Amino acid sequence: MRYFKMLLPVSLCLFLLTCKYSQGNDKVIEKESISSPNIVLFMIDDMGWQDTSVPFWKEKTTFNNLYQTPNMERLASEGMKFTQAYATAVCSPTRVSLMSGMNAARHRVTNWTLKRGISEVRPPKGLSMPEWNLNGIQPTDSIERSTHITALPQVLKDNGYLTIHAGKAHFGAADTPGEDPINFGFDINIAGHAAGAPGSYYGIQNFKKDINKNSIWDVPGLEKYSGKDVFLTEALTQEAISAMDKAIDKKEPFYLYMAHYAVHTPIQGDPRFEQKYIDQGLHPTEAKYASMVEGMDKSLGDIMDYLDKKGVSDNTIILFMSDNGGLSAVARGGKVHTHNKPLSSGKGSAHEGGIREPMIVKWPGITKKNTSTDDFVIIEDFFPTIIELAGISNYKTVQQVDGKSFSSILKGEKQNNNNRALFWHYPNNWGPSGPGIGATSTIRKGDWKLIYYHMDSHFELFNITNDIGETSNLASKEIIKLKALAQELGDYLRSVNAQMPTNTNTNQIVPWPDNQDVLNNYNN
Structure with a gap:
């Protein structure tokens, strides 16, 4: 027998219960538990650090005054802001790191995925x-050019959680088991598949790229909304609320991965909010974009209101994060x-605009309200943190986990983790050009950040x-610092057997x- 010692509850209604469940084929594990917290991870696609009325810097900016996100403000007032939270520069590597707890240099899903065997x-x-x-x-080791993992939702499901996926998956290629979130331990999958963007945000277009043709980009599983005047963000929110109802009715703790397609392209205006931004004189594309941001924020508010209505807010942890920096190189006004x-x-x-994210966490009864931290957090840290928040202390994974739990930060314990080195590795090509865009390896440690460009082996060093x-x-100018960081970056890349491109x-x-x-x- 193995016993799992759970964390203290976040609800005042504590009770001890003992349940038995199976793990693997024949092991029966007895679990002593106190009412486990519900967990909601609100993941936004392509949302920039400035795409909000919540300031994550030392001062409010023009962008903070432009965007209207009252529910993000509400969440921040009830929890903790992370001002130096990081993801990777593009979507699939971030989502894989979240699901596996691995750094991208180790898991090697270093670019965005779509079709099996095709870059x-x-x-x-x-x-x-x-x-x-x-x-x-993949949930199996039988698929070529993939990474076999024990996924975060599988660990939660094995420990009594009802697990819900809503929105964008995009962590496994089409025609592989990894395209379906169900294969990673989600009990319910709402609209998640291989593609990383919707064909359309409009129900009147059936969420399809071309209403008369089928496309890999078409959002699956939302046929009940076909032909209706409903925005995709709203449809996903209503489906997520219905799924949470099932867990609450069964009196099961739930994990909701609310992974919105917004605010990824295509930039299509949310009719509920677009006109007021047009009236403010915004560029037409930017008015559409701002309306998508506000629609995302309404979803957050609707879910928080639902938790209040059901009386489970005090026993529900909410984490808010984006998967990469805000789009700026193309498609914007x-x-x-x-x-x-x-x-x-x-x-x-690899510059801050591509990897620094808006992050907020509310842990009722534990995290002090309306607080902020500048402690470093990176996306792979969510894996061990969420498992710890769920009270799971004894679990196994097939992969080596790189992430570090940030639960102690949430508890207000003094940290010194900004001396910890963070690493990014992108031996690929995204497509557009611009500052920091290209095949790179990067280290952030303390005040300093070093970027190594693979194309011509040059560096950028910033304080x-x-x-x-x-x-x-x-x-x-700072040769000693450059060499020290280059050494640490090189040591890390070799330690995880990172891949490097070839100079043709x-x-x-x-x-x-x-x-x-x-x-x-x-050299000097």
Whole structure:
């Protein structure tokens, strides 16, 4: 027998219950539990650090005054803001890290996935991409070019949770088991499949790219809304609420992964909110975008209102996060690479605009209300944290977990984790060009951030604390710091057997960042 010691509850209505459940084929495990908390992870797609009326910087900005997100403000007033929370620069790597607890350098799903065996993005001239795991994560080790994992929802399900997926999945390629969230331990899947964007946000278009044709981008499972004047964000919210009803009726704790397709392209205006932004004189595309942001915020408010109505708010933890930085290089109105200011660049970039995210956590009765932290958090940290919040202390995974729990931060315990090194690895091509966009490896430690560009083995070095906009490259001035970070970055990449691209001009694999020939270019 193995016993699972649960965390203290967040509800005042505590009671001890003992239940038995099976794990694996023949093991019966006895579990002593106190009313486990419900957990809602509210994941937004392509939402930038500035796409909110909640300031995550030392001051409010023009963007904070533009966007209207009263429910994010409400959540922040009831919980803790994380001002230095990070994901990866594009979507699938982030979602895989969330599901597995692995850093992208280790899991090798380093770009976005879609079709089995096919990379959707061509390599740039001068580089050949490594054989990254373009088929995503899988619940089995039988799929080529993929990563076999024990998924977060599977761990929760094995420990008594009803697990709900609503919205975007995008962590396994089409025609593989990984395209279906059910195969990762979700009891309910609402509209999740291989694609990372909807064909349309409009029910009147059946959420299809072309109402007269089938496409891999068409959102599945929402046929009841076909032909109706309903926005996708609203439909997903109503379906998620219905699914939570099932768990509450059964008196089971639930995990809701509310993974909105918004605010990913296609940028289509939410009719409930678009006109007021047009009346304010916004660029037509930006008015549509702002309306999508507000529609997402309404969803958050609807779910919080539902939890209040059902009397379970005090026993429900809510985590809010985005999967990468806000889109800015293409498809937006106005000047490119400026939509996340003061941060540089946006989605697809190793600069802060591509990886720094709006993050809020409400843990009732534990996390002090209306607080903020600048402690570092990265997306793989959600895996061990959510499991710990659920009170699960004895579990096994087939993968090695890189993430570190941030539950102690939520408890208000003094941290010194900003000396911890964070790592990003993107040996791929996103497509557009711009600051920080390209095949890169990156380390953030303390005030400093070093970016290594694979194409020509050059560096950018920034003091993020003093230069949040990454305007001053100190690589040629701070040689000692550069070499120390390059060494640590190289050591880490080798330790996880990270893949590097090949330079097609020399037919040689791109050298590690701490390669002596590379560093010799930066000698005093």
